Amino acid sequence: MSDKTRNDEKMNNVTEDTALVLSDIGMRFNLSKEKVDSVKEYFIKLVKHELKFDEFWALRNINFEVKKGERVGILGLNGAGKSTLMKVIAGVFRPTEGSVYKQGVLAPMIELGAGFDMQYTGKENIYLYGAVLGYSRKFMDEKVDEIIEFTELKNFIDVPLKNYSSGMKARLGFAIATVVKPDILILDEVLSVGDAKFRKKSEKKLLDMMDTGTTVLFVSHNIDQVKKICNKALILDHGSLVTYGDMEDVVAQYEEMIK
Template sequence: MIEVSDVSMKFNLYKEKVNSIKEYFIKVLQGKMSYEEFWAIKEVSFTVNKGEIFGIIGYNGAGKSTLLKLVSGIMKPTVGSVKINGSIAPLIELGAGFDPELSARENIYLNGAVLGYSKQYMDKKFNEIIAFSELESFVDIAVKNYSSGMYARLGFSIATSIQPDILIVDEILSVGDVKFQEKSLNRIKQMIDQGTTVVLVTHNIDQVKSMCNRVMWLQNGCIRRIGSPEEVVNEFLKEG
C-alpha cells in the first residue's frame, strides 16, 4: 500500500535576509545568497500494509510532518522513492487550499475541483459536508471571517467526505471544540472500519496505543525504532 525506500529530504536554509523577491533574485544572480544544508529526513525506509493503522511519534522537529508531506506527494524527496498504491487523502494543514475571499460554498467546489471531483459529485456531497462542519448559518459568508475552529472544521469535513484507500492524519484530531473532536475521531474510526489504511502523527500517546497496529519513532529525521505500540511508546517515554 505504502512503500518508502531510502528517503532523504534536504532543505537549503539561507543565511541572508531579503525584503522582497526582487532582492532575492538579485542576490542569487550576484552569488551573494549563502545557505546551510539541512536534512530533515535521513535514509528513512518503511512499508505500511493495506488496512493497517501506522503511527509516527517523535518530538517537535523530528521530521514527522515533512515525512507525511513526502508520503502524501505534496513534496518530492531529495533522495529515494515513495510508492503509493491507491487513492490518498491527506489531512495536513486543514484549509490550506482555501481562498479566504470566497464563501464556504465556493471553497467546497473549489477544493473538489482541485481534488479532481466533478461538480455533480460535489453537489451530492455538499449538504453532508455543511452538516458535519456545523456551518449551516455561515455557508455563504467569506471564510476570512471564520474563526480558526470554523476554518478547520470545514477543512476536515471536505477532506473526509470521500472514502480514500489511504488517510494521512497530522495532528488534526484536535480541531474544533471537544464535541467536534469526538465527532472527528468517530468519523476516522468509521473510515478505518471500512478498510482505509491510516498513517497517523500525533502527540497523544493514548491514541497511538489504542488505535495503531505498529508505531515508528522518528528522531532527528532518522528512524529510531519500529514495532508494537506498547514497546515503542514505552521506550520513547522512558528516554524522554
C-alpha cells in the same frame, strides 16, 4: 512525482494489500543564512561567490512499508521530521533521494483548510477542495449536503471563509477530507483543534472509516490519542527512523525516550 511512483510499481515486494512503500527517502534542505530573493542581491552574491548554503538533511534513509488498513502513529519530538515526512508522502516535497510508492487516493490533512480560499464561501470551498483531491463537480454535488451536515455550520456555509473562526475552518476541512473516503489519510496534528464535542465526533468518524479499510498516518504528540487510534507506530528522531512496529511496543519505547 508520478514518474517515480510509476517506476516503483515494478518493485517486487509490492503486493495487493500494500498501501504505501517508502524506500531510502532522504530530504535535504539548503539553509541559507540570509534569504536572497532580490535580483540585485543575487547577482552581487553570485559575482562575489557568496552564494553558500548550509546543507541540512531533514530526513535520511527512511524505509518502511504500510499495509492497507493499518493505522500508523508517527511519534517524535519537535523538529524530528514528522511533518516533512508527511509532506514527502503527500507529494508536496519531492524527496532528494529515494522514492514513494502509494496506491489509491491520498487525502492529506496537514493543517486543516489546506487549499481553502479565504474570499470564497464555505460551500464554494467544498467544491474547490474536492477538486484539489481530484473529484469532479458532479461527484461533489452528491456529497455536498452530507459535508454541510457534518460540519454543523448551517447558515455560515454561505459566508466567506475569512469570517470563520479557526475551529469552523478545521471542521470544514475535516468534513471534506473524510467524506470522500480516501484510501490513505494523513492526519497531522488535526485532532487537537475544535471543541471537545467535535473532537469526539471526528474521532468516531475516523474509527468508522478505519473499519472500512482506510489506511491512516497519524501525527500527534498526544500519546493517548495514538493509543486509541493506531495499531502500529514509528518513532522519528533527527530525521532518522528509530523504530517501526506494533503500537504497544513502540509507544512504550517512546515513553521511555521522553522521560
